Amino acid sequence: MLEGINAPEDLKNLSIKELYVMSNDVSELIKKTVKEHGGHYSSPLGVVDLTVALHYVYNSPEDKLIWDVGHQAYAHKILTGRRDTFKTIRKKNGLSGFLKRDESPHDIIGAGHATTSISSGLGLAHARDYNKNNFNVISIIGDGAMTGGLAYEGMNNLGFHRTQQTIILNDNSKSISQSVGALSGYLNKIITNPTYNKIRNDIWDITGKIPVISKVVRKFLKKSEEGIKGFLTPGILFEELGIRYIGPLDGHNLEEMIRVFNSIKNFKTPVLLHVFTRKGKKSSKAELDSTKYYSLPGKDSIASKGTSYSKILGHSLIKLTSGSKKFKCITAAMDIGTGISEFCRNYPDRYIDVGIAESHAVSYASGLATEGIVPIIAIYSTFMQRAYDQIMHDILLQDLPAVFCMDRAGLVGPDGPTHHGIFDISMLNSLPRIIITAPKDGNELFDLIYTGINSNKPFSIRYPKENCHRYNHNLEPLLIDIGKWEYLSKGENIALLAVGSMVKTCMDIKDDIEDFINEEITIINARFIKPIDENILNEISNNHKTIFTFEEGSEIGGFGSSILNYYSRKETAPQIYIKGIEDSFIQHGTREELLEITGLDRNSIFNFIINKIKR
Ligand SMILES: Cc1ncc(C[n+]2csc(CCOP(=O)(O)OP(=O)(O)O)c2C)c(N)n1
Numbered sequence: 001m002l003e004g005i006n007a008p009e010d011l012k013n014l015s016i017k018e019l020y021v022m023s024n025d026v027s028e029l030i031k032k033t034v035k036e037h038g039g040h041y042s043s044p045l046g047v048v049d050l051t052v053a054l055h056y057v058y059n060s061p062e063d064k065l066i067w068d069v070g071h072q073a074y075a076h077k078i079l080t081g082r083r084d085t086f087k088t089i090r091k092k093n094g095l096s097g098f099l100k101r102d103e104s105p106h107d108i109i110g111a112g113h114a115t116t117s118i119s120s121g122l123g124l125a126h127a128r129d130y131n132k133n134n135f136n137v138i139s140i141i142g143d144g145a146m147t148g149g150l151a152y153e154g155m156n157n158l159g160f161h162r163t164q165q166t167i168i169l170n171d172n173s174k175s176i177s178q179s180v181g182a183l184s185g186y187l188n189k190i191i192t193n194p195t196y197n198k199i200r201n202d203i204w205d206i207t208g209k210i211p212v213i214s215k216v217v218r219k220f221l222k223k224s225e226e227g228i229k230g231f232l233t234p235g236i237l238f239e240e241l242g243i244r245y246i247g248p249l250d251g252h253n254l255e256e257m258i259r260v261f262n263s264i265k266n267f268k269t270p271v272l273l274h275v276f277t278r279k280g281k282k283s284s285k286a287e288l289d290s291t292k293y294y295s296l297p298g299k300d301s302i303a304s305k306g307t308s309y310s311k312i313l314g315h316s317l318i319k320l321t322s323g324s325k326k327f328k329c330i331t332a333a334m335d336i337g338t339g340i341s342e343f344c345r346n347y348p349d350r351y352i353d354v355g356i357a358e359s360h361a362v363s364y365a366s367g368l369a370t371e372g373i374v375p376i377i378a379i380y381s382t383f384m385q386r387a388y389d390q391i392m393h394d395i396l397l398q399d400l401p402a403v404f405c406m407d408r409a410g411l412v413g414p415d416g417p418t419h420h421g422i423f424d425i426s427m428l429n430s431l432p433r434i435i436i437t438a439p440k441d442g443n444e445l446f447d448l449i450y451t452g453i454n455s456n457k458p459f460s461i462r463y464p465k466e467n468c469h470r471y472n473h474n475l476e477p478l479l480i481d482i483g484k485w486e487y488l489s490k491g492e493n494i495a496l497l498a499v500g501s502m503v504k505t506c507m508d509i510k511d512d513i514e515d516f517i518n519e520e521i522t523i524i525n526a527r528f529i530k531p532i533d534e535n536i537l538n539e540i541s542n543n544h545k546t547i548f549t550f551e552e553g554s555e556i557g558g559f560g561s562s563i564l565n566y567y568s569r570k571e572t573a574p575q576i577y578i579k580g581i582e583d584s585f586i587q588h589g590t591r592e593e594l595l596e597i598t599g600l601d602r603n604s605i606f607n608f609i610i611n612k613i614k615r
Pocket of ligand 1: 046069071072279332333334358383386
């Protein structure tokens with residue numbers, strides 16, 4: 001059946017029975033494609049029925065469907081003209097794994113970071129009202145994303161301004177792992193509330209048992225779902241905010257969803273529709289363990305050797321902090337991704353999952369720090385962007401210690417521009433007091449964590465989405481002098497200052513460069529991005545004519561620009577060439593492809609150096 005669906009209009013003439021077949025077909029296509037090519041798995045499967053019902057009732061793109069995060073919107077892609085290209089998802093030049101405005105007119109607002117859909121939706125709704133248009137705005141947000149503060153800012157505004165916006169709360173009681181927090185408990189209570197559900201079902205049954213009035217009453221019930229919920233409503237939290245609550249609805253019952261969507265379509269006021277779905281639906285394994293099947297690597301993915309930096313963080317925290325009560329680890333819904341699950345399991349009183357709430361995580365950390373607890377925040381570089389002001393205002397300005405372990409720093413690969421961690425250096429570089437570091441390998445990550453947690457300072461460590469080449473988990477930790485770089489080789493004339501992942505790349509091409517220019521070169525592991533090692537900079541400026549800097553991060557405001565800035569204050573300085581990521585958003589592809597595109601792979605760096613020297 002899927003063959004005949006090239007746009008959402010093609011769904012409109014199908015019967016309910018056919019819609020179920022359609023939904024199955026879409027799920028099968030997702031399963032087959034993701035198993036083969038990799039991608040998100042349990043989240044997209046959980047919302048196939050919901051997506052079919054939405055596209056059946058609403059008229060996208062005139063009606064605006066806004067998906068939060070977008071990792072679950074695979075069915076939306078398939079039903080909006082991207083069925084045949086779906087197999088290219090997350091591949092270089094292929095479909096994005098998230099929504100993207102330039103990919104389809106049905107992708108109203110792209111996303112990748114959670115919890116934006118209510119605010120963007122309200123902006124859209126207000127623009128509609130201002131322009132005197134008449135479409136529906138529907139924001140679809142998961143219970144995980146609802147743990148983020150932005151959702152409440154959006155609802156607070158929406159409830160006050162009271163315009164048409166429908167929020168569909170896709171509640172599967174899971175974030176990537178279990179959803180956390182009071183709201184999660186509240187939603188769960190609603191779904192499992194036997195009294196409410198019994199009354200609801202009883203009313204429905206009773207109407208069916210009184211044939212004379214059943215048709216009229218049921219018609220009334222269908223039409224006034226709103227009214228019924230008015231006196232039965234369990235969603236009082238939303239109601240009190242001025243948002244009509246309807247639910248909970250079975251997100252796999254197409255008839256029920258279609259009926260309710262049709263009945264609320266003409267509401268002119270805000271509505272929250274609470275839909276419960278099963279993550280991983282249509283795959284028994286994924287339904288049973290949606291966290292394990294959150295994403296699949298794809299058939300062609302080759303497991304690389306070595307230990308991931310994330311795992312090393314987990315090992316290090318256990319090894320370095322388990323004997324002391326003064327450390328507390330904070331995650332914002334990313335315990336698995338950041339490698340700290342084992343720590344969380346073993347030391348439940350010394351870890352907290354705050355939900356998808358990065359800004360809260362950092363302000364929370366500041367509170368801990370005032371009482372002598374050293375907060376260790378395990379977070380992805382890209383999501384740290386959410387907490388920029390909290391770092392500046394609540395940690396640095398207060399002069400409090402905190403350790404930021406920033407995973408996925410640099411190019412992340414198939415998740416693309418929303419997820420690349422390429423702005424953290426520039427973001428933090430301009431802030432006073434913070435120490436910014438990047439290890440050259442796994443052993444150094446261990447030492448930097450040790451140094452950070454004992455520094456009593458705000459200390460950040462960035463490391464890439466990679467398995468590292470050198471890690472010996474039996475080593476004893478070493479304290480590294482803050483601000484001290486490391487000479488890896490000493491030459492004259494030419495020096496390469498490399499940060500983090502770039503150290504190995506520079507070491508890999510060292511011999512080739514030396515053969516080419518017939519002299520030895522200096523390579524420095526610039527493990528402190530801030531403070532920079534002024535002693536070494538002064539030293540090399542005496543006998544080196546040319547300095548190259550390499551970093552897997554934005555060039556503007558990055559490490560290289562700190563070096564330029566330093567030498568610009570001197571009377572004489574070597575010639576400096578900086579290489580990082582130029583001022584643009586980098587699309588998706590494998591990490592290797594993207595390093596090549598950005599000129600940060602071995603070949604490109606070799607050529608970059610040689611071309612400049614030849615000049
Ligand atoms: C700001 C931010 N922090 C963390 C993440 C990582 N992340 C991606 S999806 C997800 C869970 C989302 O849960 P939910 O909204 O319930 O959607 P589901 O996957 O259950 O459908 C998380 C934590 C993110 N995308 N954005």
